[in-house]
Amino acid sequence: MSATRPAIEALELDLSTMRDLARRLLEPDAAPEALPHPADDLATLTCQLRGHLELLAPKVEQLALDLPRDSVPRYCVLACVGEARGKLRASPLPGLSGAVAYARRLARTLNALCEHYERLRGVGICPACEEPIRDGEPSVPRDYSSPSGTAARSDLIHTHCTNTVRRH
Structure with a gap:
């Protein structure tokens, strides 16, 4: 069971x-x-x-x-x-x-x-393809700041998604 x-x-x-x-x-x-x-x-x-x-x-x-x-x-x-x-x-x-x-x-x-x-x-979520980044999958850190420049964040993105533009 x-x-x-x-x-x-x-x-x-x-x-x-x-x-x-x-x-x-x-x-x-x-x-x-x-x-x-x-x-x-x-x-x-x-x-x-x-x-x-x-x-x-x-x-x-x-x-x-x-x-x-x-x-x-x-x-x-x-x-x-x-x-x-x-x-x-x-x-x-x-x-x-x-x-x-x-x-x-x-x-x-x-x-x-x-x-x-x-x-x-x-589990991290790739901001480009919105799919999970699983253990062992090739990924790289991505740093970005808010439009106002007041906040900075870092997350992971799939290596194959690094040149992808999100269209939502």
Whole structure:
């Protein structure tokens, strides 16, 4: 029984699938008319997003609760989990545009939870391709500052993504 538990958890948290689903709704051309069968497809996508959020939120919350009580990351992650739960309690506005807006809010929240989960598990996210940087993958540090010049950060980027321009 315990040998199958890691396999089950791996299936439960397929973050790549979660991100792909969210990306379908967040692409700039994912307008209501761009969906194949707007009402049916959107209802299915929304149901999948809700399921992923219901699965991921408690896991992210547990990781956040392991952080020091007074840490800013803990506060931010718990706020995101609260936001996810609020969106799960909410209902879409009537009509197709209300349903699309609701699904997109769920997708943005799912992306944020995926990122928190990966960061709390010690996995970095490549800012160019938005995929995890796994142990042993070639990566290089990237330093950048805010537009105002007041803050500087450093993160990792895949070696093959160093010349990639992010278009979001």
